[in-house]
Amino acid sequence: xxxxxxxxxxxxxxxxxxxxxxxxxxxxxxxxxxxxxxxxxxxxxxxxxxxxxxxxxxxxxxxxxxxxxxxxxxxxxxxxxxxxxxxxxxxxxxxxxxxxxxxxxxxxxxxxxxxxxxxxxxxxxxxxxxxxxxxxxxxxxxxxxxxxxxxxxxxxxxxxxxxxxxxxxxxxxxxxxxxxxxxxxxxxxxxxxxx
Numbered sequence: 001x002x003x004x005x006x007x008x009x010x011x012x013x014x015x016x017x018x019x020x021x022x023x024x025x026x027x028x029x030x031x032x033x034x035x036x037x038x039x040x041x042x043x044x045x046x047x048x049x050x051x052x053x054x055x056x057x058x059x060x061x062x063x064x065x066x067x068x069x070x071x072x073x074x075x076x077x078x079x080x081x082x083x084x085x086x087x088x089x090x091x092x093x094x095x096x097x098x099x100x101x102x103x104x105x106x107x108x109x110x111x112x113x114x115x116x117x118x119x120x121x122x123x124x125x126x127x128x129x130x131x132x133x134x135x136x137x138x139x140x141x142x143x144x145x146x147x148x149x150x151x152x153x154x155x156x157x158x159x160x161x162x163x164x165x166x167x168x169x170x171x172x173x174x175x176x177x178x179x180x181x182x183x184x185x186x187x188x189x190x191x192x193x194x195x
Contacts, residue, residue: 001118001179002104002179002182003101003104004164005105005179006098006099006105007098007099009105010095010099010105012171013092014095014096016090017092019162019195020089021092024036024055024080024084024089024129025055025144027080028056028078028080028081031059031078031079031080032059032060032078032080034056034059034060034135035056035060035061036055036056037052037053037054037093038053038054038055038056038058039051039052039053039055039057040052040054040112041112041113042110042111042112042113043111043112043113043116043127043131044103044110044127044130044131045100045112045127045129045130045131046127046128046130047116047124047127050102051102051114052094052102052103052110053092053093053094053096053097054091054093054094055084055089055090055092055093056076056090057077057078057080057081057082057085057090058076058078058081058082059078061078074145074149076156083104083140086143086156087193087194088189091133091146094133095133098133101128101130102130102131103131103132103133104129104130104131104132104133104134105132105133105134105182105186106132106134106135106177106181106185106186107130107131107132107133107135107163107173107174108126108128108129108131108132108135108137108153108167108172108173108174109131109132109134109135109137109138109166109171110131111163111193115158115159115163118159118163119167122171123131123164123167123171124176125168125171125174126170126171128174129174129177134185134186135169135170135173135185136169136170136172136173137165137166137167137169137170138189138192139185139188139189139192140165140166141162141165141166142171142192144160144162144195148162173185
């Protein structure tokens with residue numbers, strides 16, 4: 001049932017919001033050189049890698065300077081990129097990932113292999129379900145880059161504090177997952193973004 005709803009809702013969103021996607025693509029191309037989409041390998045269900053899609057929010061090649069972004073002091077992020085990130089519009093190409101079966105609308109956010117390799121056996125349980133577009137951690141850490149911006153060592157703060165807290169929330173979701181919980185999380189996500 002969840003898989004069917006994922007496909008139907010994602011297809012509807014792609015069709016209904018297609019004019020917005022075109023405007024976003026134009027804005028990205030007009031501001032900086034490079035493609036419209038950003039692709040990054042992430043770890044999905046059963047510890048399998050897949051290619052995640054986003055609208056490009058940084059200058060081309062910026063990910064070679066680090067995987068984490070740190071608020072408004074990160075010069076790699078474009079002006080359009082800041083806007084897209086603030087309202088999570090950069091995530092919408094992941095609707096294609098959902099249709100392909102890589103992801104679900106609700107589920108633990110997929111992480112890059114570098115950080116998954118640091119998971120404990122207990123934390124690895126988050127890979128037992130399909131990753132999602134949103135989850136408890138997305139709501140709680142909607143301003144994650146601002147949190148990291150306040151740190152002298154953003155990556156270490158992410159590894160020591162943010163990542164374990166997010167994984168604990170993901171494990172909690174797995175224990176409590178249901179259609180009702182998913183719907184509640186979708187509404188909480190919208191509320192957190194516009195707040």
